[in-house]
Amino acid sequence: MRLRFNPLQPDPEALPPAQVRFENIRIEPWPEGTKIRVLMELTPFQSPPNLEVVITDAENQEVTSAHIIENVDYRLVITLHLRRAPASPHYQLTARLIYPDLGTVDERNLTFDLPSSPPQP
Incomplete structure (x- = not known):
């Protein structure tokens, strides 16, 4: 596990923009099926993507x-709210690392399913 970097000192392993990549992406649908938690880890970078x-x-x-x-940050967690009720349990997440002067430097596509809706009382 990489220790958190000090933003006032450059990380000696920091990569130039063209070499920055996702190290890991994990998807965690919330049990009620209306929110998705996305956990991402990036390689160290010289310039924020x-x-x-x-x-x-x-x-x-x-x-x-x-x-x-x-x-x-090299590690971040975001929660996305679905805009409408799920019509199907099947979804795809596309994550992109972008630098304005280079465009997309890394892209990942992951498929996932939402949990079955809990029984109504």
Whole structure:
């Protein structure tokens, strides 16, 4: 596990923008099926990247997204709220690392299913 960096001192392992990558992405749907927690780990970077996270449904329609400008942390957790009631349990998450002058330097696509809805009393 990498220790948290000191933002006032450059990380000696920091990579230039073209080499920055996702190290890990984990998806955790909330039990009620209306929110998705996304945990991301990035390689150390010399310059803060922009992040884009988009979730689409089985029909490839966007149901939620987040844009983070000049992210400063190597590890982050975001919670995305689904805009409408799930029509299908099948979803895809697309995460992109972006630098304005280079475009997308890394992209990951993960599929996941929402949990079955809990029984109504």
